[in-house]
Amino acid sequence: MKSLIPILLLFSFVVISCNNAPQNTETSDTKDAPSTEADIQIKNDGVFINHKSYGDGPYTLLFVHGWCIDQTYWSNQVEALNTDYKVVTIDLPGFGESGTNRATWSIEAYGSDINAVIDQLQLDNVILVGHSMGGDIVLESALHNEKVIAVVGVDNFKQIGGEFTEEMEAEINAFMEMLKSNFSEIAPAYAESVLFHPSTDSLVKARVMEDFKTNNPEAAISSLEELFKYAYIEEERLSMLKQKLYLINSDATPTNTDGLANTGIAYEVMDINSTGHYPMIEKPEEFNQILKQIIQKIKTSHNN
Numbered sequence: 254m255k256s257l258i259p260i261l262l263l264f265s266f267v268v269i270s271c272n273n274a275p276q277n278t279e280t281s282d283t284k285d286a287p288s289t290e291a292d293i294q295i296k297n298d299g300v301f302i303n304h305k306s307y308g309d310g311p312y313t314l315l316f317v318h319g320w321c322i323d324q325t326y327w328s329n330q331v332e333a334l335n336t337d338y339k340v341v342t343i344d345l346p347g348f349g350e351s352g353t354n355r356a357t358w359s360i361e362a363y364g365s366d367i368n369a370v371i372d373q374l375q376l377d378n379v380i381l382v383g384h385s386m387g388g389d390i391v392l393e394s395a396l397h398n399e400k401v402i403a404v405v406g407v408d409n410f411k412q413i414g415g416e417f418t419e420e421m422e423a424e425i426n427a428f429m430e431m432l433k434s435n436f437s438e439i440a441p442a443y444a445e446s447v448l449f450h451p452s453t454d455s456l457v458k459a460r461v462m463e464d465f466k467t468n469n470p471e472a473a474i475s476s477l478e479e480l481f482k483y484a485y486i487e488e489e490r491l492s493m494l495k496q497k498l499y500l501i502n503s504d505a506t507p508t509n510t511d512g513l514a515n516t517g518i519a520y521e522v523m524d525i526n527s528t529g530h531y532p533m534i535e536k537p538e539e540f541n542q543i544l545k546q547i548i549q550k551i552k553t554s555h556n557n
Contacts, residue, residue, distance in 0.1 A: 293306075293373070293374065295369060295370055295373050295374070296352075296369070297346075297365060297366045297369035298355070298362075298365075299352075299354065300346045300351070300352040300353075300354055300355050300366070301346075301351055301352035302343055302344070302345075302346060302351050302352070302366055302369065302370060303324075303343065303344040303349055303350040303351045304324075304341060304342065304343040304344070304370060304374075305324065305331075305341070305342050305343075306339065306340070306341050306374065307331055307335035307339070307340040307341075308334075308335035308336060308337070308338060308339050308340050309339050310337060310338045310339050311377070311378055312338050312339070312378045312379075312380060312548070312551075312552065313338065313339040313340075313341060313376045313377065313378060313379045313380065314330075314334060314338050314339070314340045314341070314380050314382060314548070315341045315342075315343075315367070315370065315371065315376065315379055315380070315381050315382065315391075316330060316331075316340070316341070316342045316343075316382045316383075316384075317343065317345065317367060317381065317382065317383040317384065317387035317390055317391050318342075318343075318344075318345065318348070318349075318384055318385075318387055319383075319384040319385025319386045319387050319530075320385055320386045320473065320476065320477060320480070321348065321440065321464055321465045321468045321473050322348070322461065322464050323344045323348050323349030323350075323464070324342035324343055324344050324349055325349075326384070326531070326533060326534055327342045327382075327533065329533065329534065329537035329540075329541065330382075330533060330537070330540075330541060330544065333537075333541040333545075334541070334544075334545075334548075338548075339376070341370065341374065341376065343366075343367075343370055345363055345366065345387075345390070346358075346363070346366060346472070347469055347471075347472025347473070347475075347476060348468065348469070348472065348473075353469055353471070353472055355472075357479075358472055358475040358476040358479050359479045359482075359483075360386075360389045360390055360393055360479055360480060360483040361393055363390040363393065363476075364390055364391075364392070364393025364394045364396070364397065365393075365394075365397075366390075367381070367390060367391060367393075367394035367398075368394050368397060368398045371394070371398055371400055371401070376400060377400055378400070378402055378555065379398070379400050379401045379402065380401075380402060380403050380404075380405060380548065380551055381394060381395060381401055381403070381404050381405065382405040382407065382544070383404070383405070383406055383407065383409070384406075384407040384408065384409070384531075384533065385407070385408060385409055385530060386409075386476070386477075386480050387407075387409075388406040388407070388409030388410055389409070389480065389483055389487060389490075391404055391406075392404065392487075392490060392491060392494060393490070395494060395495075395496050396490065396493055396494065401496055402496060402551065402555050403496050403497050403498075403499065403551040403554075403555075404494065404496050404497070404498050404499070405498075405499045405500075405501065405544070405547055406498060406499070406500045406501070406502075407500075407501050407502075407532065407533060408501070408502050408503050408530050408531075408532060409500070409502070410487075410491065410498070410500055410508070410513065411502060411506060411507070411508045411509060412509050412512065413487070413488050413491060413509055413512035413513050413515075413516060414488060414509060414511070414512030414515055415509070415512070417484070417485070425481055428443075429474065429477070429478060429481075432470075432473075432474050432477070433474060436468075436470040436473065436474065437466050437467075437470075438466075440465040440466060440468065440473065441461075441462035441463070441465045441466045443465070444458075444461050444462050444465050445458065445462055448461065448529055448530040448531070449461075449529035449530070450503070450505050450527055450528050450529040450535070452527050452528070452535075453528070453529045453531075453535055454535065457529075457531060457534055457535055460534075461531065488512070488516060491516050491518060492516040492517055492518065494516075494518050497518075497519040497520065497521070497551070497554070498513075498518055498519070498520040498521075499520070499521050499522075499523070499547045499550075499551075500520065500521070500522045500523065501523050501525055501532060501540065501543050501544065501547070502522060502523075502524055502525070503524070503525055503527075503528045503529065503530065503532055504524040504525065504526055504527070505527070505528065505529065508522050508524075510522060521547075521550075523543050523546070523547065525539060525540060525543060526539075
């Protein structure tokens, strides 16, 4: 989470020139395999959680998306993995087709949502995969659910151990005020400025920026504020994790492995080369190969 803070400093200087964000263009998207359990309605604290479930097997892969996107970003992973595993994808409340009737958009509340999915679908041997903000969310889930056997983060937990300065806090506050004043322009401009690699395909950029632009501002802004709050306790919470943490991180920005080591947890970092913040859709084949390697390691460890 803290890895985004220095980037916000740069963003505040370039956002004005980015206000003319590209309009929506046709994007390619892998078709999902047929979903099962479509009739099961999942709710947590009265909030509907839209989900899809695919395949079957003794292990479950539960995918959690990041800020301002939805479960369709895991389509390539669903197709690659649903013949060997039970695969579940969700829309976090406030995003996609899930409910918005919530007063608190905290990371802890989202972690409770994930555990509601696990409990209501009666999932076992769960491997949680969380992208971006979804990393902190699956961390909270894993801390409270013994059915979770491992956690996989995607481009997150990169700057564990960093400290907030007054300048960073001021920049966060300024950025949040910008979002509140003009979300539909500032959110996609932020994505364009800091979340892509020079090699990121234009269709990927257009897809992400359009999703940012059209998201529910209330849920998006509130959840991001809560995410910044969580950053202050992220290292402490991570140090409580009993399951092993695997990270698939873009090498566009480095992962602070010293910070991870200082938490005392078991972890492994596997870099993916030359992608932005969305390696699962930027380089899906390479991403899937890395994820399959991780899953095999988890299975081997779990069976020993």
